[in-house]
Amino acid sequence: MIELPAGGSAARNPDLDWSQVRETMLMLGIAVAQVKHAVAESNASLNALAFSFADTHDRIESLRNDLLAQASSLPAELDLDSKIAEIGQRNMQAVIAFQFYDRLSQRLDHVCGTISGLAELVSDRNRLYVPSEWMELQDRIRSQYSMEQEKKLFDDILNGMDIRQALSLAASMVPVVSDESAGPESGDIELF
Template identity: 60%
Template sequence: MLESPHNGTAVHNPDLNWSQVQETILMLGIVVAQVRHAMQDSGASLNTLSESFQTTATHIESLRDALLEVGQQLPAELAIESKVEEIQQQNVRSVVAFQFFDRLSQRMDHVCGTISALAELVSDRQAMFLPHEWHRLQQRIRSQYTMEQEKQLFDAILQGMPIAEAITLAGNVQLAESKPLAGDIELF
């Protein structure tokens, strides 16, 4: 994890040791801290909601099974089975939305890792001028990506593709919303 300079900023009182590199590392540290803090705050809520939807899915399945056992005795105009199916589909759509949030969290974690690794290289006054150290940094960053879209985006930009085109190339992943839940709800 990125460690910011121990003395903090020196822009108000620069001395002979003042360095724009140290100030850059400090600012990168702020970015990493803000992203990680936001992820921690949202992670607890996401876990609670995910558990809630898992419990709801289990109860919906139990309710459906119980209703099918006594289905002959229920008035057809209540349309209980179709209502249960509708609730289940809404639950599935909610879980899919959480999967996208989980994916966003993974990407933000990778952003923090990239910024930390970059700051580490830039803070080494010798290594920052060596092309093979930059290549090693690029390999290290790419190896941490878990999603193919991240790898495509990374490779395209390193090959000189404009950022907007690289984003288009990486595309958007759309998850199927109509898949029925089977057992546990699993986030990425």
């Protein structure tokens, strides 16, 4: 996390100690705080939704089991089993959509780490002008990425690609999911 200079901004009343680095640190700190606050706030809503969908899934399975036990006494034209299967499938699709939120949350956390690392480097005059320090920062930032899309975007921009083009290439990549999460058929949802 960014270590902010004590006393806040001095831009309105600059003194002999005023520095644009100090002001930059404060502004970067505000950016990190805003992202962290937004993620924390949205996590509560997401957790409530995730619980609701998991509970709905359990109720659907319970209903299916009850209906299967009484299948011989129900009219076949009701086709309840296929209707319940369709509801279950839609519920699972909604749960899978939560994975996209999880990726967003991870990316925002990585942005906060990047900003914090940058602020730390910029505020240290002994490291600011040392290329190896910048390379170390870049390596540390890249090592935190867990998704290939993030790594590709990072590498492309560092290698001089235009941001729009790098974003387009990253967006065209299919997210890689480990074999351990076999998908909706397995009944398990794995957040990244």
